[in-house]
Amino acid sequence: MFEELLPQKKDREEAITDVLESTALARTALAQLVNAEAEELKKVVDMEQINPEKLIEFQDSIARLMKTGIDLQNLLRADLEDILALEQPDTDQQEDVLEVEEEIIEEVDDDKKTIKKLITKKKRD
DSSP: OOOOOOOOOOOHHHHHHHHHHHHHHHHHHHHHHHHHHHHHHHHHHHOSSOOHHHHHHHHHHHHHHHHHHHHHHHHHHHHHHHHHHHHSOOHHHHHHEEEEEEEEEEEEETTEEEEEEEEEEEEOO
């Protein structure tokens, strides 16, 4: 029913460029989220009739966003560290790796958001 999607074959430089571009886009998106939350905070602070419950609810929302942002930053940092490691390959190990797949999984459980990164390296036989 569904067509199987296979990753494109890319050389090492193209793969590194793709990871760097996706990291930059994720950082930009995160910055935009934080900026939007700051604008929302300005509106809340300017409200004349705000009750403590609403402030606590808003604070919890900001705390969740910041926690998610920190988790994402850690994943992005790990990506960049991986790229730096690829820039100085161990020639014996590098020749064994045929394909690298990366998957980011976001799970929400009991109002707690977890972001996991799964990296699969397939080696030549």
